[in-house]
Amino acid sequence: MRKILLFCLSFFIINAFANDEKVVNVYNWSDYLPDEVLQQFEKETGIHVNYSTYDNNETMYAKLKANPDVGYDIVVPSTYFIDRMRREKMLQPIDKKRLVGLSNMNPALMNKSYDPGNNYSIPYLVGSTGILYNDLFYPIGSINAWKDLWQEKYHDRLLLLDDVREIFSMALLVLGYSPDTTNPEQIKAAYQKLQALLPNVKLFNDEAVKAIYIDEDATIGMVWSGDAFGAQQENPHLHFVFPKEGYVLSQDSMAIPANAPHLANAYRFINFILRPEIAAKIAAGTGYSTPNAAAMKYLPEAMRNSEIMYPNAKILARAHFQMDVGDAADDYEKYLEQLKLSA
Amino acid sequence: MVKKGHKFCFKNISVTLIWCWLGFFALIPTFLMLMTSLVQQGDTELIRLQLTFANYFTLFNSIYLKIFAHSLLVAFEVTIICLILGYPFAYILAKLPESLKNLALLFVIIPFWTSSLIRTYAIVVILKTKGLLNTFLLWLGLIHTPLQLLYTNTAATIGLVYSLLPFMILPLYANIEKLDSRFVDAARDLGANSWQVFWKILVPLTLPGIIAGSMLVLLPAMSLFYISNILGGAKTMLIGNLIENQFLAARNWPLGATVSVVLTLFMALMFLTYVKVRSKNTADMGDLL
Numbered sequence: 001m002r003k004i005l006l007f008c009l010s011f012f013i014i015n016a017f018a019n020d021e022k023v024v025n026v027y028n029w030s031d032y033l034p035d036e037v038l039q040q041f042e043k044e045t046g047i048h049v050n051y052s053t054y055d056n057n058e059t060m061y062a063k064l065k066a067n068p069d070v071g072y073d074i075v076v077p078s079t080y081f082i083d084r085m086r087r088e089k090m091l092q093p094i095d096k097k098r099l100v101g102l103s104n105m106n107p108a109l110m111n112k113s114y115d116p117g118n119n120y121s122i123p124y125l126v127g128s129t130g131i132l133y134n135d136l137f138y139p140i141g142s143i144n145a146w147k148d149l150w151q152e153k154y155h156d157r158l159l160l161l162d163d164v165r166e167i168f169s170m171a172l173l174v175l176g177y178s179p180d181t182t183n184p185e186q187i188k189a190a191y192q193k194l195q196a197l198l199p200n201v202k203l204f205n206d207e208a209v210k211a212i213y214i215d216e217d218a219t220i221g222m223v224w225s226g227d228a229f230g231a232q233q234e235n236p237h238l239h240f241v242f243p244k245e246g247y248v249l250s251q252d253s254m255a256i257p258a259n260a261p262h263l264a265n266a267y268r269f270i271n272f273i274l275r276p277e278i279a280a281k282i283a284a285g286t287g288y289s290t291p292n293a294a295a296m297k298y299l300p301e302a303m304r305n306s307e308i309m310y311p312n313a314k315i316l317a318r319a320h321f322q323m324d325v326g327d328a329a330d331d332y333e334k335y336l337e338q339l340k341l342s343a
Numbered sequence: 344m345v346k347k348g349h350k351f352c353f354k355n356i357s358v359t360l361i362w363c364w365l366g367f368f369a370l371i372p373t374f375l376m377l378m379t380s381l382v383q384q385g386d387t388e389l390i391r392l393q394l395t396f397a398n399y400f401t402l403f404n405s406i407y408l409k410i411f412a413h414s415l416l417v418a419f420e421v422t423i424i425c426l427i428l429g430y431p432f433a434y435i436l437a438k439l440p441e442s443l444k445n446l447a448l449l450f451v452i453i454p455f456w457t458s459s460l461i462r463t464y465a466i467v468v469i470l471k472t473k474g475l476l477n478t479f480l481l482w483l484g485l486i487h488t489p490l491q492l493l494y495t496n497t498a499a500t501i502g503l504v505y506s507l508l509p510f511m512i513l514p515l516y517a518n519i520e521k522l523d524s525r526f527v528d529a530a531r532d533l534g535a536n537s538w539q540v541f542w543k544i545l546v547p548l549t550l551p552g553i554i555a556g557s558m559l560v561l562l563p564a565m566s567l568f569y570i571s572n573i574l575g576g577a578k579t580m581l582i583g584n585l586i587e588n589q590f591l592a593a594r595n596w597p598l599g600a601t602v603s604v605v606l607t608l609f610m611a612l613m614f615l616t617y618v619k620v621r622s623k624n625t626a627d628m629g630d631l632l
Binding site for chain 1: 386388389405409410413471472473493494495576577578579580584585588590591592593594595
């Protein structure tokens with residue numbers, strides 16, 4: 001019995017000394033950090049990285065909510081989850097005096113309403129949601145707005161991203177409403193608009209989008225810019241469109257959970273990522289755009305000149321940063337369930 | 344004496360171990376699920392500890408009933424196809440010579456050695472626009488434009504039937520193999536035609552196998568959501584999707600737990616029916632003998 005007790009106690013003791021460990025626990029999106037970068041960090045600093053991944057914000061949020069002492073030092077939520085988590089005191093303010101290279105960031109992507117002054121979050125990667133189509137099936141230039149997808153000729157053709165906020169943002173933008181609306185009437189109107197789109201939907205997907213467009217299992221639909229750029233490299237018939245009505249710019253940012261056990265190492269990790277050549281390696285490895293302006297010159301030329309990755313200021317003006325919708329999230333979810341039932 | 348004591352010790356330890364295992368990994372999680380289904384959803388916390396039955400009433404909302412009915416319908420369809428394909432297969436299997444029989448059984452079981460998720464992705468490779476099936480048919484010249492099979496309800500049904508067919512074949516096989524062939528001979532002697540032999544002799548005698556197989560197919564078919572997601576294009580909502588959505592996307596743990604509890608109760612009810620039917624059936628057999 002005494003042995004068992006000692007064994008159990010040893011766990012607590014290990015936890016108590018955890019602060020002095022040369023370890024940092026990073027919880028990031030899957031396929032979002034090249035191995036090479038991780039190895040370089042470990043080699044330079046001698047700090048071991050415990051790296052684990054998630055596929056959507058909800059999973060990461062649920063894990064931290066269920067157990068705030070779960071032990072992550074760095075998480076990478078999207079804009080609207082930064083907004084929600086900072087208001088629920090799940091994140092700790094970032095001491096900017098301890099950061100090096102913050103001035104390298106693109107000012108157009110800083111100080112947004114989801115986190116004024118970037119007190120809780122440092123942008124990590126950026127992507128846009130737009131339309132992708134294949135010119136073997138549809139003439140070049142025939143599609144330039146979200147509302148075009150509602151045309152009858154696209155019957156059973158569309159790929160929609162399997163993400164409730166992305167789908168509703170598209171319908172809300174077509175109707176001329178804000179993608180962050182909490183007004184039940186507007187959400188309902190978007191749901192009805194989407195019902196009209198259903199006959200055109202071939203599939204909902206969020207994990208194999210790139211391969212589906214490359215192999216022409218879908219020839220038109222929604223896409224994230226990172227997937228669009230990657231797919232275009234393999235299938236030159238694909239074309240990306242920034243829709244006329246506006247589009248959602250998803251920005252994922254590094255943040256430190258309120259109970260992070262290895263605070264000093266978390267700052268070292270953020271500072272490492274802020275270095276321009278490292279930020280460029282991450283952008284090149286993942287196919288998404290870097291918010292680090294100084295990193296541009298280290299990028300491969302095809303990427304640096306890509307309109308998909310780095311749209312001009314005129315297009316960027318149509319971009320929309322997603323905000324938390326609070327309790328209205330339940331309404332969105334219920335309407336999506338209804339939508340899929342009527343499919 | 345010493346030996347007996349050892350035996351006693353071994354028995355106690357193994358029984359305790361099994362009970363602890365069941366307690367930790369079956370009983371406690373089920374109990375937690377039940378507790379979660381009886382509390383309220385919190386605003387900033389995951390749950391608020393306040394007793395309520397509201398979650399169970401919410402389930403009578405037409406949308407959830409529709410999801411349940413739809414899942415049941417899909418599951419019935421899959422079960423019937425599995426039965427139609429599996430029954431003759433199991434019959435032939437049971438009548439094979441001994442050496443061939445073991446080999447054939449091995450072939451039925453081999454797919455279980457690979458994860459069902461990987462096998463589902465393998466079906467994607469076969470069915471996709473530039474996949475094996477379309478390439479083959481185009482090469483034969485049977486079609487001129489690729490068939491659009493992937494991301495349809497047909498593809499989802501193919502995937503479910505493929506994954507669940509062994510669960511239908513194995514109980515049927517066990518039942519048919521034990522069947523005394525003299526019943527069939529006797530029926531023929533008494534002038535029954537093939538249809539009568541099948542309907543009046545084989546079906547009643549293999550009913551326990553049919554019911555066991557159907558249950559093993561029906562219940563997973565209601566909740567194997569990833570197959571309809573991967574092959575059907577995620578256009579339909581099954582019970583499995585509903586539970587996943589409530590826990591992760593909607594962050595409504597109490598409602599997700601409630602759906603789980605109701606599904607468990609439904610399964611238990613089906614199982615009890617099965618046990619009842621089986622005991623009645625064995626009683627009939629007893630009368631007969």
